[in-house]
Amino acid sequence: MRVELKKYGQILTSRPAGREAALAMKATVKPADDETIELDFDGVLSVGPSWLDEVLASLRAEYGTDRVVCLPTRNPSVIESLRVVDAP
Amino acid sequence: MEIIEKQSGTRPSDLIQALALTPQAIHRHLKSLLGKGLLERRGAGPRVRYFIAGKPQLQQVAGWYGARAAPSESPPDLICETRDSFAGRLPRLTKTGLSEDDQSLVIAAVGEIGNNSFDHNLGSWKDAPGCWYQIQVTGRRLWICIADRGQGILKSLARVDPTIIEAQSALTVAFEKILSGRAPERRGNGLKYVRNIITGSHHRGLACRSGSGLVDYGEFGMECRSELARFPESEGTVTLIVWSLK
Numbered sequence: 001m002r003v004e005l006k007k008y009g010q011i012l013t014s015r016p017a018g019r020e021a022a023l024a025m026k027a028t029v030k031p032a033d034d035e036t037i038e039l040d041f042d043g044v045l046s047v048g049p050s051w052l053d054e055v056l057a058s059l060r061a062e063y064g065t066d067r068v069v070c071l072p073t074r075n076p077s078v079i080e081s082l083r084v085v086d087a088p
Numbered sequence: 089m090e091i092i093e094k095q096s097g098t099r100p101s102d103l104i105q106a107l108a109l110t111p112q113a114i115h116r117h118l119k120s121l122l123g124k125g126l127l128e129r130r131g132a133g134p135r136v137r138y139f140i141a142g143k144p145q146l147q148q149v150a151g152w153y154g155a156r157a158a159p160s161e162s163p164p165d166l167i168c169e170t171r172d173s174f175a176g177r178l179p180r181l182t183k184t185g186l187s188e189d190d191q192s193l194v195i196a197a198v199g200e201i202g203n204n205s206f207d208h209n210l211g212s213w214k215d216a217p218g219c220w221y222q223i224q225v226t227g228r229r230l231w232i233c234i235a236d237r238g239q240g241i242l243k244s245l246a247r248v249d250p251t252i253i254e255a256q257s258a259l260t261v262a263f264e265k266i267l268s269g270r271a272p273e274r275r276g277n278g279l280k281y282v283r284n285i286i287t288g289s290h291h292r293g294l295a296c297r298s299g300s301g302l303v304d305y306g307e308f309g310m311e312c313r314s315e316l317a318r319f320p321e322s323e324g325t326v327t328l329i330v331w332s333l334k
Contacts, residue, residue: 010179011175011178011179011195011199013175013178013195013196013199013200013203014171014175014199014203015203015207016171017175045182045188045191045192045195046191046192046193046195046196046199047192047196048196048199048200048203048278048281049196049200049277049278049281050199050200050203050277050278053277075192076189076192076193077192077193077195077196080193080196080281080284080285080288081196081281083284084277084280084281084284085277087266087277
């Protein structure tokens with residue numbers, strides 16, 4: 001199931017905004033039991049690690065880490081954000 | 089050049105007086121320096137002022153940041169009293185001549201720094217709530233200054249790690265280690281992200297001052313440091329970023 005993040009804004013920064021987006025996603029995204037949730041960054045200008053951390057943490061807690069997937073993107077702010085958010 | 093560097097915008101009449109030269113001679117010199125790209129002219133007619141190209145004008149923010157009592161001057165177009173107001177002004181960075189990839193990185197980095205002001209100071213502002221957010225483009229360089237009159241990074245981090253007892257090490261920890269002043273919340277990677285972006289390529293720089301601490305990163309970090317070193321000491325936090333538009 002694909003979630004188009006551009007529907008949450010072109011600029012995605014701050015933890016409060018990330019929390020709010022995650023709540024909205026959980027209210028509207030209803031995947032089947034074995035379905036993955038694919039986050040699509042196409043059309044988004046900038047994503048900060050705080051926003052992404054809130055969204056990923058919330059979705060992973062709800063659906064499990066393996067079922068939440070970030071689709072490949074060339075957006076450098078997303079690539080950099082994932083580097084720090086998923087750092088060990 | 090020395091006179092212009094010391095002042096916050098110099099009028100030709102100031103130079104005529106200071107150098108005891110004719111208006112024609114001053115205008116000839118100014119034209120030559122403009123042609124060499126060493127100066128920039130702003131304004132028109134009698135309000136024209138000359139500035140050093142590539143240098144930001146930070147006197148106003150330094151005065152606001154360093155004021156001992158509540159600052160008397162808080163320009164509404166530069167102060168973001170709320171997080172929403174800051175978020176609403178972030179898209180201004182799309183109109184500065186940056187490539188789309190650079191916009192993506194600069195907006196994310198500036199977003200982290202500005203939001204940090206609100207995350208760490210809500211309920212703890214010294215007097216004026218919010219942050220100063222100013223963008224300047226000069227000499228093919230983008231300068232971004234974010235300042236707040238909050239409690240500072242040392243106070244914020246010392247609450248979760250009492251071994252941090254001075255401002256310099258607090259700033260180093262903030263930019264280089266994962267530790268959040270909002271524990272037990274899972275936070276603390278925003279400034280590391282900002283540092284990675286600044287050091288990730290050439291022609292970028294950042295300096296951050298909080299209390300007596302001052303750090304810099306990136307190729308142009310020293311230039312930012314020397315600008316912030318002139319700011320009065322304050323409990324709050326000020327960050328200056330420079331990004332080449334070439």
